[in-house]
Amino acid sequence: MTTVAPPAPVSLPDFYAALPRLPGGTLPLSADQRRAVEHDFALPLWVIAGPGTGKTHTLVWLTLKRLLVDGVPPQRLMLTTFTRKAATELRTRLIHGRQALVDAGLRGAGKLDLSQVMLGTLHELASDVLQRERYPETLRVRLLGDELTQQFFVRRTRNPLMDCDDLKFWQRFSMCKDSDVFPPNKAKRAEFAGKLFNRMTENSVDLGLMRASGEPHFILLVGAYERYLHDLHAGHRTDQSLMQRHFLEYLKSPAGQAWVADGLTVVVDEYQDTNPIQEEIYFTLAGGRGDLTVVGDDDQSLYRFRGATVEALTNYDDACQHFLGRKPAPLYLTENRRSHPQIVAWVNAFIGGHPEMNDPVVRVRAPGKPPLVARADVSGTYPAVAVVAEADNPTAAGKVAGLVADLVHGGLVSDASQVALLTFSTRESTQGIGAYTDAIRAQGLEVYNPRSKQAHLDARALALVGAFSVLLDPDYAPVNLVAPLPRGVPEYLVKARTAFQDLLDTGRHDDLWDYVVNSQEAVRQSTIDPDWPYLTRTGKQGEVTLSSLLFKLLSYEPFASDLRDPAIGERLKALNLILAEYEALFSDGRIKLAPHPGGGAQVDGWTLYNFYSVFVEGFHDGLNDPEDAEASLQPGMVNVMTIHQSKGLEFEVVIVLRPDRQPFVSDTHQLEDEFHAFSQSPTRPARRRTQDERAAEDTIRLFFVAYSRARRLLVVAGQLTPDTAPAWDRVMGGAYASGLIRQKNDLTTLGAHPL
Structure with a gap:
């Protein structure tokens, strides 16, 4: 250069x-x-x-x-x-x-x-x-670009942790509950193994010290990690942490x-x-x-x-x-040029008032940190901070939806995308925020929820997986497979194949069905070459791969039009990206053939099993939808996102949902404790705060981020009962919030103060 x-x-x-x-x-x-x-x-x-x-x-x-x-x-x-x-x-x-x-x-x-x-x-x-410097360890090495790809690699190379049936091992690292009687399934083992390996790398864990501890669980973990490093080197790969x-x-x-x-x-x-x-x-x-x-x-x-x-x-x-x-x-x-003075006062009181954020020995906050000073060009005497606290979520959801409709239809915000619903988890379920998104849609408003973890349940994504399954495996039945599928996958495949049939039953996609039937017949009539028993195109003009089949399916309606839809299209693209990573580790996506009992050929049993148990399970196991790197927001749609996703953004109106849903003591806090003795850092705290204290810190910081996204109006909404009151007390800042919060009834004055 x-x-x-x-x-x-x-x-x-x-x-x-x-x-x-x-x-x-x-x-x-x-x-x-x-x-x-x-x-x-x-x-x-x-x-x-x-x-x-x-x-x-x-x-x-x-x-x-x-x-x-x-x-x-x-x-x-x-x-x-x-x-x-x-x-x-x-x-x-x-x-x-x-x-x-x-x-x-x-x-x-x-x-x-x-x-x-x-x-x-x-x-x-x-x-x-x-x-650029041609460092030998990373020359011609392929990167495992995300956690799911890393999990595919761990499974493909049969890391020793994949065969670890020691329940106590997984419980020690909080990767299954103390009440569990069985160790995690294969998919979860791969997920947990990746997490363990990444933390060992990122914390520069001393493997010699860990092995010298003499504890069997640590000795097992060191051996599994070293095997992982060996397999990466042998496969000319590395991961994000090891880079x-x-x-x-x-x-x-x-x-x-x-x-x-x-x-x-x-x-x-x-x-x-x-x-x-x-x-x-x-x-x-x-x-x-x-x-x-x-x-x-x-x-x-x-x-x-x-x-x-x-x-x-x-x-x-x-x-x-x-x-x-x-x-x-x-x-x-310290000069906050974003938010209404009431919001600035609220976030200052919130972050400074929690006793968990003050420790005489450990610095939980930066030393000598002054409060924020309001300097934004936002004003008005309306209540800029408010609460919707009801006895149940459906009632709270109805009031939130009414407020959002008033803001949008009344012209108090220039576009629905200036309203953001922020929450700990965006899963739209009865236990999550489903009541709120349903209520807003009932008001005639569109909701954009790119992190709902519902991609695998989207009707189109289901139908695409179903079409893929029907094409490759017309005789599908779990008993016909070479090994039992992971829990939940057989039921998911039934849903997917049913969604595909429902699509066909509309009578508008005969060309898609013709392609699937013709492909099935092409597989059946294939001649199996003993030297290369893989599916090829007619006249052996190149191999047929899983990706090539997916691209062909996506060229037919309704999938072709779906690709242009901001929500559905991203979900279909996500499925395609996961398939590409799967192919890189499993035979490059080649489709191996085997004799069919009725004559002709069929897709080989292990090819189908890997496709179902690794790729389909990876998609079905609560995949997050992708967020477009250039445009996080969709005009005309109310945003729903995790608080993590909102960081770096700002909105005219922020409504924080379900304050009772908060971070909790998890495997993350346990791993910090377990690896503490084997890693060194000059900024390591002099005293290890308890897991409960660190979980409290995480909650307070999370809601501080949520509250500080708002420019003109901040609302906290959810179910307030004796059971949820302690959680509410934390996210409200306890007694330090008094005098700064108004009830939702006061929001009627907003009509005189356009946002």
Whole structure:
């Protein structure tokens, strides 16, 4: 790659003079943001940025200042963030900021080549650097791109944990209940194995120490992990977590040390979601110069279940002292430019009032953190924070639906997509939020719920799976298969095949049925070649794969039109992506043939069994729908999403549903305790807080994120009974919420205050 020389540095006064001005003619940086931008990096920078305080805005101008004023070469600046979507947003805003400087006539801005900046998630950047530097461990290696693909690999390679029938082993790591009498099924074992392996990698677990403990469960786990590493190496594959380990190994090698020695400027966004191995990577990248900026908010740390440790941010000063021999410069962004003053007052009272968030020994929050200050151009005397608390969910749902209808039909919001229903789980069931989504649809409003975990039950997705099954296995019966299917899969296949038949019974899809029948006949009439017993096209013009069959099915109606539907289309695409990953691990999707008892050929029994027990089960086991990386919202549709999914977004109206549904003590908290003795980190807390305390932290941070998404109206809605009262007390902040909450009846005044 050709490297373009960076433009000659400009002065800081010239940089400020060229900054584009916001409406009203004020400089688009607060005093605290300016201090961040002007930092001289004699010390590392530690930026704590609360919700709505312009974190991304600050990052953009800080980065442009480093490039244009400080003269950092673009190819030596690394800017990382937690998700691809956030990276795309940063890249777009950097481009727009650069263009604004060009339009303002800043000398050298037009020559700044932002394409040379290393910008992306750490996984992406690690992969890019390792490929560019031709690191042997990652050359010509295929990445297991997600958790489901990793599970397919664990099953395909028959990891020892797949055959672990020791119930006590699984119970120890909270991966089945103490009351269970049987160990997890194969699919769950693969899921749990992947989780265990990922945590061992991300926490840099010392395998020698774990084995030396002498505990049989740890010895078994070490052996299974080492087997997993061996199988990955033999199969020329790696996973997301191990890509980071490879990167750290490279950085510590002579070649990596030489690369770092040239000087890197490292800027890390969403640092509260960092895990121990990432923490070490960032400090190794920064080298002895310590040109390191971390930006985040401990109160918005949501990803403990993925291995994140909020202590990386709250104890960042200890890490700097450990790795660099000096403390960082702390800086707080507190001016909230998003929310109504009542909402800002509410979130301040909520996060600061919980005793669980204050500990005299362990830093649960960043030290000396000031409250948010309301600076948004949002006003009005209406009650901006309200509660709908009813004796049952259907009653609460009816009131919520009426409120949403009033807002949308009354023109109080410009579009239904400015209303967001946020919840712990978006599963639309009687035990979930089904009453609320049903009530809103009954008001004539559309709901967009891309994380409902209902993709596998969508009528079209079911029909597509059913069509696939009927095509490959016209004589399907569980007793005909070579081995029993996992629990739930036979029933799911019956639903899928029935959904396909229901589609055909409409009488509008004869061409689809003709294709399925003709394909069945083509299989039956195939000649089995002993040297290559796989299904081929007529005249042996290439192989027939599972993906090619799926593409053909998708070309027929109604599936072809469904692909253009924002909800159904994404579900069908998800099924296609999962199939592609399945094919990569199971015979490249080839369809092996075997003799049919009645003459001719049929699909081989083990091919069918793997298709059903691995691919179909993977889809049927509560798959999350994908979220489009470019457009999370659909115009004209009320948004339903998990609180996790809402992070980084804002809405005019936020309604938090089912406050009684909260994080709980889980395998995540148990794994933290189990692996604590075998991993080291300079930010590891001096005292291990209990699992209950950490689960409480997770709940409080989760609802803090939910509440702080709202610009003009925040509503908390659900069932309030003696049983749910303790949960409500936590999400209401206990006594600290008094005086800040109005009942739903007061919302009638909203008509005079358009949102």
